[in-house]
Amino acid sequence: MTLKMETRVVDGVTVVSCQGRIVFGEEGTELRETLKRLLASTRQIVLNLSGVAYIDSGGLGTLVGVYSSARAAGADIKLTGLGQRIRDVLQITKLVTVFEVYDSEAEAIAAFRRGAA
Amino acid sequence: MAFQHTTGSQSSPGSGIFPVLVYVQGNEQRNIPLDHSPFAVGRKVDKDLVIADPRVSRDHALIVSENGKFSVVDQGSKHGTFVNGERVERRTLERNDRLEFGVRDVAYVIFNPQHATSNTAREFLSQISGMHISTETTDLEKLTLFLEAARKLNTIGVLDEILVTLLDATLKLTRAERGYVFMKTDEGALRLAAGRNSKGEPLLDDTTISHSILDEALKSNSEFVLTDTSQSLDLAGRQSIVAYDLRTVICIPLRKPQVQATRDAQAPPSDPSAEVMGALYVDSRFASRDISSVSNDILRAIATEAASLIENARLVQAEEAGRRYQQELSIAASIQQKLMAVTIPEVPFARLSGKNLSCKEIGGDFYDAVNTEDGLTVVLADVSGKGVSAALLASTLQGMIYSQIIARMPLVEIVAAVNRFFTHKHLGEKYATVIIARVSRDGELEYVNCGHIPPLLVCNNEVIRPTHGNLPVGLLRDATYESDRCSLHPGDRVVMVTDGVTEAENARGDFFENERLEAVAAKNGNLDDIFAAVADFCSGTPLSDDCTVVELVYTGQP
Numbered sequence: 001m002t003l004k005m006e007t008r009v010v011d012g013v014t015v016v017s018c019q020g021r022i023v024f025g026e027e028g029t030e031l032r033e034t035l036k037r038l039l040a041s042t043r044q045i046v047l048n049l050s051g052v053a054y055i056d057s058g059g060l061g062t063l064v065g066v067y068s069s070a071r072a073a074g075a076d077i078k079l080t081g082l083g084q085r086i087r088d089v090l091q092i093t094k095l096v097t098v099f100e101v102y103d104s105e106a107e108a109i110a111a112f113r114r115g116a117a
Numbered sequence: 118m119a120f121q122h123t124t125g126s127q128s129s130p131g132s133g134i135f136p137v138l139v140y141v142q143g144n145e146q147r148n149i150p151l152d153h154s155p156f157a158v159g160r161k162v163d164k165d166l167v168i169a170d171p172r173v174s175r176d177h178a179l180i181v182s183e184n185g186k187f188s189v190v191d192q193g194s195k196h197g198t199f200v201n202g203e204r205v206e207r208r209t210l211e212r213n214d215r216l217e218f219g220v221r222d223v224a225y226v227i228f229n230p231q232h233a234t235s236n237t238a239r240e241f242l243s244q245i246s247g248m249h250i251s252t253e254t255t256d257l258e259k260l261t262l263f264l265e266a267a268r269k270l271n272t273i274g275v276l277d278e279i280l281v282t283l284l285d286a287t288l289k290l291t292r293a294e295r296g297y298v299f300m301k302t303d304e305g306a307l308r309l310a311a312g313r314n315s316k317g318e319p320l321l322d323d324t325t326i327s328h329s330i331l332d333e334a335l336k337s338n339s340e341f342v343l344t345d346t347s348q349s350l351d352l353a354g355r356q357s358i359v360a361y362d363l364r365t366v367i368c369i370p371l372r373k374p375q376v377q378a379t380r381d382a383q384a385p386p387s388d389p390s391a392e393v394m395g396a397l398y399v400d401s402r403f404a405s406r407d408i409s410s411v412s413n414d415i416l417r418a419i420a421t422e423a424a425s426l427i428e429n430a431r432l433v434q435a436e437e438a439g440r441r442y443q444q445e446l447s448i449a450a451s452i453q454q455k456l457m458a459v460t461i462p463e464v465p466f467a468r469l470s471g472k473n474l475s476c477k478e479i480g481g482d483f484y485d486a487v488n489t490e491d492g493l494t495v496v497l498a499d500v501s502g503k504g505v506s507a508a509l510l511a512s513t514l515q516g517m518i519y520s521q522i523i524a525r526m527p528l529v530e531i532v533a534a535v536n537r538f539f540t541h542k543h544l545g546e547k548y549a550t551v552i553i554a555r556v557s558r559d560g561e562l563e564y565v566n567c568g569h570i571p572p573l574l575v576c577n578n579e580v581i582r583p584t585h586g587n588l589p590v591g592l593l594r595d596a597t598y599e600s601d602r603c604s605l606h607p608g609d610r611v612v613m614v615t616d617g618v619t620e621a622e623n624a625r626g627d628f629f630e631n632e633r634l635e636a637v638a639a640k641n642g643n644l645d646d647i648f649a650a651v652a653d654f655c656s657g658t659p660l661s662d663d664c665t666v667v668e669l670v671y672t673g674q675p
Contacts, residue, residue: 024502028546056662057501057616061546064592093550093568094588 003027004051005034013109014042017081019051024058031059035066035077043075046108050081055089064095076100076115080108136187136229138180138216140166143223151229154182158218159192166226172196172219180210187228189216196220279430280311281319283397283423288315290415291367293399297323298371299331300395300427307331307396326398327366334368335393340420341369341413362402367416369397371424394431397423446505453508456515462488465675466558469495471667472644474617474660481507481549482615482663483515487522492557494522497569497667499615500549501589510547514539514590518553528553528565529598532590536567536598539591548591552613556605560671564611565600568592570619570631573612573638574603580635607673612638614647617662621651624658644668 003020016038022031038045049055055063070077080102082090090096102108138149138156149166157164159177168177174194181188187210191198196219200208210216216226284296295314299307312320327344334342344366373392397419461469471484481500486493496518500507514535521531532551539548552572554564564572568589574581585601605611614634621629629651637650647666 032546057499057548057550058503058546061501061548061592064548065546068593092570092586094586095568095592098588098593 003030005031007034007038010046010105010109011113013044013046013112014038015046015048015105015109017048017051020053022049022052022055022059022063024056024061028059028062032062032066035070039066039070039073039075043073044112045070045075045077046102046105046112047077047079048081048105049079049086050083052081052086053083055086060089060093060095064098067099076112078102078108078111080105138166138229139227141225141227151180151182151187154180154187155190156180168218168220168224170220170224174219177218186210194219277311279426281313283426284311284313285317287397287399287419287423288313290419291399292401293365293367294401295320295326296397296399297326298395298397299323301393307335310395326400327363330366330368331396331398335370335396337370339370341367341416343367343416363400364402366398366400369416369420369423371395371397371420371427373424373428394424394427449505449508453512456512457483459485461486462493464488464493466560466672467493467556468670468672469493469667470644471495471497471665472648473663473665474648475663476617476660481511482617482665483511484613484665484667485515485519487519489522489525491525492555492561493669494553494555495613495667495669496522496551496553497613497615497665498549498551499569499617499663499665501547503662506547510539510544510549514549514551518551522553527600528555528563529600532565532567532587532598533596536588536590536592536596537594540594544591548589550589550616554611554613554669556611556669556671558674560605560607560609560673561602562605562611562671563600563602565598567598570614570616573610573614573635575610575612575638576606577608578639578641580639582631582635605671607671609671610638611669611671612647613667613669615663615665617660617664618647618651618666620662621655621660621664622658623655629654 003018003022003026005019006017008015008017016034018031021027035045035047067077078100081104082101087096090099090101100108100111102111136151138151140147140149153165156166157176157179158166158168158173159175160167160169160171160173161175164176172195174192174196176192177194178192178198179190181190188207189198189200189205189210190207191205197204198219199205199215199217199221200210201215202217208214210228212229214228216228217224218226280298284298287293288296293315295312297312297320298310300310302308309321309323312323314320330342330344346364346366371394373394459471461471469486471486473482473484475482481503483496483498485496487496488494496515498511498514498518500510500514517535517538518531521534526534531553535551548568550568550570552564552566552569554562554572556562564585565587566572566585567587569586571582571584571586574583583601583603585599587598588596590596619629619631619634633650633654634647637647640646644666648664651664
């Protein structure tokens with residue numbers, strides 16, 4: 001298991017900071033289960049991936065999967081802290097057009113606040 | 118020369134309880150059951166097989182049973198003992214072996230010919246548990262025989278046969294009239310697994326047994342419950358006991374043998390009923406014999422051994438199931454490899470080559486090539502994940518795309534249809550990156566890239582990476598797709614790779630990356646140069662993902 005997750009609440013927005021690799025298998029499952037659990041009680045999640053150096057195709061699938069089910073449930077997941085590698089992957093797969101990506105965690109949280117206001 | 122054998126009645130081949138010696142002398146042939154050990158052969162009249170011929174020594178040879186195998190041992194005979202024509206001092210016997218004692222060819226013995234007995238576990242067991250036992254043998258000695266059978270059985274995975282044999286042995290030991298084995302189903306209910314009476318007939322109906330005693334025994338903590346209805350007035354009123362005139366009932370819960378104390382001291386003490394695998398039930402009626410005097414030692418021993426026997430049988434079954442599953446899997450793998458085998462079409466205007474390195478037996482990468490009137494179409498796909506699930510998806514994807522290319526569907530419609538199909542099927546997070554490229558006779562290239570690494574267009578040793586791209590297929594239901602076009606000149610090349618190539622890692626954890634790929638692709642080499650560059654870069658670090666490279670060279674109109 002090479003993925004650690006930390007959850008805290010900032011201004012009513014749930015921030016999940018990931019550390020490690022998001023890959024097919026245990027890590028992907030853990031990410032999915034964690035976000036699923038959180039989505040039961042919150043509709044606003046910021047996923048901070050600044051500690052994630054690598055995401056494989058399976059991990060990407062998981063990310064899109066939880067994003068889609070969050071949207072379907074009326075919730076939203078915004079991304080921040082993307083390293084060059086994840087940026088590249090999202091660019092190649094054009095998923096950059098699907099996710100809302102912010103340069104900083106504060107901006108992502110602020111975007112939720114604006115939406116709520 | 119006279120022949121006689123002194124061991125009881127003859128049995129014909131196929132009656133099957135003991136190994137059989139077929140004694141052949143001239144036109145005469147007799148079967149002798151090899152029902153004890155040592156079995157003596159010689160000229161003396163007290164031998165088990167007497168061959169009255171001067172060339173046969175008085176004490177010629179013995180046939181002995183050791184660890185379930187039979188051997189012939191020469192007793193220093195003058196004219197020797199022969200197995201299949203070879204003189205032996207001692208030899209383990211195999212089926213159909215030909216034994217000769219002093220006299221050659223005139224008289225001989227065939228050891229346990231193939232047709233004599235079938236070799237099923239059941240036969241084998243009855244050979245042991247049914248072995249003739251003299252009246253002096255104590256019950257515990259009989260049980261030892263049974264346990265011997267049980268140990269040998271651990272190598273045989275036929276649970277039903279084990280249950281029947283277990284019943285036969287138990288009926289023999291307890292002298293009960295009927296016996297049943299119940300096994301617990303996954304839902305926790307008891308299911309009749311086998312039933313036998315003391316005549317060895319199968320019993321398929323368990324309605325005439327005392328289910329209340331069965332239930333009681335399962336709930337109790339004891340190793341066995343022996344109920345003598347004549348001694349216990351409150352039992353006498355129970356329905357089945359009255360209706361079927363039951364006298365004695367013995368019920369032995371079969372509990373999973375304790376392997377080892379768990380290391381986890383926090384684990385709650387286990388509930389005894391939770392480990393019950395089933396029950397062994399025997400009974401007798403008033404009209405028949407009384408089994409209430411069966412010794413507790415025997416019942417306790419049966420309880421322990423029967424449970425471990427069944428557990429072992431189950432483990433063997435699970436192992437067999439695992440083996441079968443492995444076989445199925447390798448069949449699936451070979452089918453997939455055949456499905457994925459590519460026949461590259463020969464066309465006058467282009468040259469195509471492709472190579473795939475799978476890091477697992479079955480992978481998620483594939484490429485395909487189809488020639489139609491529209492041109493030569495190349496498909497390269499990478500299904501997310503690995504192993505069987507990825508391979509299944511890859512096969513489906515390949516089939517869908519192939520048939521649509523044949524039907525000359527526009528490329529964007531092909532990928533849109535595939536995306537609709539996969540998202541409609543709710544395959545979880547499974548998706549694929551796909552690139553389909555079609556080059557026409559006049560060099561027009563149309564391609565649609567769905568989440569794949571951009572292809573490399575190599576024109577005059579210069580590499581162009583187009584930015585065109587779409588979402589992968591199978592991820593998002595409402596994804597839309599567009600294609601890109603460009604004109605190729607003779608000598609221009611299109612190189613397509615899966616991300617296993619660019620993400621090939623070396624020992625330091627660096628990736629091969631686009632730059633290295635572009636550098637090697639720019640040289641006018643071939644596919645092997647790219648794989649060589651990757652191998653050189655990794656320098657021994659094994660690939661973690663499939664690598665596929667496809668190169669399309671436009672050669673121009675002839």
